[in-house]
Amino acid sequence: MDRFQELEAFIAVVDAGGFSAAARRTGKSQPAVSKAIGALEYRLGVALFNRSTRRVTLTDQGQRYFDRMKPLLEEIEAASRELVGSTLDMSGSIRVAAATTFGRLHILPLIPDLLATFPGLEMDLVLSDAMRDMVEDRIDLAIRVGPVDEPDAVVRRVAGTPLVCVGSKSYFEKHGIPETPAELVNHNCLLYGGLRESANWPFVGPKGPFSVAVRGNLSSNSVETIRAGVLAGVGIGLFAKVSLVEELSHPDVITVLDDYVRDVRDVSFIWPKRRFVSVRVRRVTDFLAASLQTRL
Incomplete structure (x- = not known):
């Protein structure tokens, strides 16, 4: 046969x-x-x-x-x-994974236009801050903010986003505003477990890059939790700017140490460890990449 x-x-x-x-x-x-x-x-x-x-x-x-x-x-x-010159068939399902906050703020708003452009498409959007196994979870496309440690995967950088250090007015009224990164050792720093810098925050000074070991009474693998902690006046947080589009316009949120925070995180699209990637996945990737580049 x-x-x-x-x-x-x-x-x-x-x-x-x-x-x-x-x-x-x-x-x-x-x-x-x-x-x-x-x-x-x-x-x-x-x-x-x-x-x-x-x-x-x-x-x-x-x-x-x-x-x-x-x-x-x-x-x-x-x-x-x-x-044979036929129209490309974009019907079928695609499973896209993204971090919870990034997906809610930047991917979900694009879904209506995506589905209107490709009416036959079925979108499964998986939002989780946990690093997922793309092959095991049958993820067609992952969108990540930060370093990508998958040497065999296909990685496409879409944009960059700077880090920002923020706190609330209520917190700074009680504890003061740090003028230099070294003063963070006297502050309650809220730690996001998904960042490699969760205990050592990166900065740049006159002599070049350096890091400061920070501590706090709240850590989480969820950006949403750290964001909520900052708004509630619990402590200071270090975030990728794309995760704070709502908070940065909030009257009670203040950025600090701006002259020392210079690091930029890549926003990347990742295809799983496959030799072939479907045209449907490529077309969705192109659509989302073009849309994100105008948003970020």
Whole structure:
């Protein structure tokens, strides 16, 4: 049997959730679909599906094979459509991951225009400050602020955002405003666990870059928590500026140590560790990148 037909049958069974549904979707008979899957499993020497009378699910080997082969099939189909001059099909789902605050402030407002531009698109937006495994969580595109430690991934820098050090008027009325970074040792510094500088904040002085070890009574892996702590007058926070677009216009929030805070964080788009990335993911990436560059 043709290997491409085997692959098409495999993808159809996964997407449709069963052999009968895949047969209806592809216009082939169920025995033909079953034969194609059997030939594929025989050729690979592994079982791709767990079969029962109620449901069909992927084995671990099947899941890994699906994660690698579906983008490849999409590339082949897209190349074929482009070759014959057909309109690019942008229907289907895409899963995008972003940090909670950044996603709420900067990605969510773009979704209406994105879906209006590509009406057949189904968007799954995953907002979490936790660093996600893109392959395991089936993330098509991740948007991150800060260093990217994934040497095998495809990384596209979109913009840069400076760091800012901020506190509330109520906090500074009680504890005073630090004039130099060294004075932070006498202040309550709120620590975001996702930053590498969570205990050592970076600054630049006349002699060059240096860091200051800071401490505080509140730390969190959520930017939202640290932002709320600053507004409540608990302490001082160090943020990427894109996370504070609302607070920086708040009358009770004050930036401090501006002459010493020079670091810039990259805003990057990341594709997972795959050889092929679907045209749909590339088109969504281009749309979001262009939109963000006008916002940041």
